[in-house]
Amino acid sequence: MVADMCVSIKAGSSDYLEKHPERRISFSQNFYIIGVTFAAGIGGLLFGYDTGVISGALLYIKDDFEVVKNSSFLQELIVAMALIGAIFGAAIGGYINDSLGRKAATIVADICFAVGSLLIAVAPNPTLIIVGRFFVGLGVGFASVTAPMYIAEVSPSEIRGGLVSVNCLMITTGQFLSFVINYGLTRVPGTWRWMLGIAGTPAVIQLVLMVFLPESPRWLYLKNRKEEATNVLSKIYPSPRLEDEIDILEAHMEQEQKDKVKVKYSDVFKLKEIRVAFICGAGLQAFQQLTGISVIMYYSPTIIQLAGFKSNESALFLSLIVSAINAGGTIIGIYLIDIVGRKKLTLSSLIGVVGSLILLSASCYVRxxxxxxxxxxxxAVAGLALYIIFFAPGMGPVPWALNTEIYPEEFRGICGGMSATINWVGSVIMSISFLSFVDAIGLGESFMILLAIACVAIIFVIFYMPETKGLTFEEVSNIWKEKAYGKDKNIESMVETAST
Known part of the structure; x- marks a missing residue:
């Protein structure tokens, strides 16, 4: 049994693929994987659309409601309420993913999107807008946990990073579409209602598609639904690699049954190897937000107006260009993440972000x-564009991709949900405080704070983030065991001994 496990566990690893290059799977070889990825990625599209659409809709909500126009706090609350909903959605999403599966979590997300969009579209006052934004946020939170996790678990290891990054492409595509729709609806009666209500359409489309999509094979195996898992895997891997991948899941299941580890939230912090993995994953999610991406995406029209371009149409058009750059940068990230690697891509991204924030803060300070x-x-507009050019390929997809691959299977839902929650908490902090900071200390000075945080993020990545390019989930798990206990092979994982 041990010998068999040692052989089969290599399936999908770099050594395995070097020995059997003919078993390597490329993007163009399996359209089933591509189809599943894009269908699941509709959650990312909705996530991105909501992120981008509110920045333009807010300009017109202020025109319709004088009380919103006169209150920076109400403007921040309308933006942030979706993020508050996302915090709850991400926190609950980890549990739903682990207990009910990835399909059920996606369906719940779609229902929340549709209900929230309908409430906003018919809202007679700012209060109902805020309620609808909370429901949309719940959907965003569920989707932010579920979509990348689902895609990672149906992806071969050699293209996993690129496929998970497709979800980020869907996010940036959603953001781009939101700015296109915002700009196209500038002269349509009920402008903001159409902008925010349209989000319900792709949610309904994905809900229908989920009827035909398979469940994650890894989740099915953990639930002892082996025949269903094998059926899904047979559509992803050709023989003989199929048999090797099944052997990995079988060995993993046997180990799970042997250990009978009942995972609790407290175990994330009690078990050293899980704790160090979570610090890395959660730290990257926090820095993704604290370096300012939510500020740029939620408030780019407002920032552009503060920089001197006063009309709504001009602000939306320039924001549309920034959003297009974001989508293009994400495509580059999909190509680079499995070639350059996660760590190098993240470092180069952050260095570029630092440079762009220097330009952005200096120009806004002088003006x-x-x-x-x-x-x-x-x-200032050039600084915004440069920020997105550097952020999109690295700090956009990498935190999400890394959080799908650095945790053991039994912790993946809980840790993924917790780290996504931290991402959303960071997003709330940034979105609900930015305009107040601008009022208090100025636009240029506010960007200087983001600049300092980006410098700290570079140090964190250098010293704490490992490279996971091309590694299987099991190989990544071994990285954390070494970090936690050193390279002594006789040291047993606390996860493996927790039940003894």
């Missing part, structure tokens, strides 16, 4: 301190 020249306004 905010008495220089009315529109040159500094254009420099």
């Amino acid at each position: 905010g301190h008495g220089n009315p020249s529109l040159v500094y306004g254009w420099l």
Whole structure:
């Protein structure tokens, strides 16, 4: 049994694929995987659409409701309520994913999206807008946990990073579409109602598609539904690799039954190897938000107006260009993540973010301190564009991709949900405080705070983030065991001994 496990566990690893290059799977070889990825990625599309659409809709909500126009707090609350909903959705989403499966979690997300979008579209006052935003946020939270996890678990290890990054492409595509729709609806009666209500359509489409999509084979195996899992795997892997992948899941299941580890939230912090993995995953999610991406995406039209471009149409058009750059950068990230690797891509991304924030903060500072020249306004727009150019390929997809592959199977739902919750908490902090900070200390000074955080993020990645490119889930697990207990092969994992 031990010998068999040692042989089969290599399926999908770099050594295995070097010995059997003919068993390597490329993007173009299996359209089933691509179809499942894009269908699951509709959750990312909805996630991105909501992120982008509110930035333009807010301009018109202020026009319709004087009380919103006169209150920075109400504006921040309308933006942040979806993020507050996302915190709850992400926290609950981990449990639903582990207990009911990835399909059920996706269906719940779609229902929340549809209900929230309908409430907003018919809202007679800001209060119902805020309630609808909370329901949409619940859907966003579920989707942020479920979509990347689901995609990772149906993906061969050699293209897993790229496929998970497709979810990020769907997010940025959703953001881009939101700005296109925002710009196209600028002269349509009920502008913001159409902008925010349209999100219900793709949610309904995905809900229908989920009837035909398979459940994650890894989740099915853990639930002892082996025949269903094998049927799904047979559509992903050709023989003989299929048999090797089944052997891995079988060995993993035997180990699970032997250990009978009942996972609790407290175990994430009690078990050293899980704790160090979670610090890495949660830290990357936190830095993704604290370096300012939510500020850029939620408030880019407002920032552009503060930089000197006063009309709604001009602000939305320039924001549309920034969003298009975001989608293009994510496509580059999909190509690079499994070639360059997660760590190098993240470091290069953060270094570029630091440079762009220097330009952005300096130009906004000069304009905010008495220089009315529109040159500094254009420099600020250039800083926004550069920020997205560098952020999108690395810090956009990597935190989500890494969090799908650094935790053992039994902890993946809980840790993925917790780290996504931290991401959303960071997003709430940034979105609900940014305009207040701008009012208090100025636009340029606010971007200087983001600059300092980005510098700290670089240090964190250098010293704490491992490279996981091309590794199987089991090989990644061994990285954390070494970090937790050193390279002494005689040291047994606390996860494996927790039940003894």
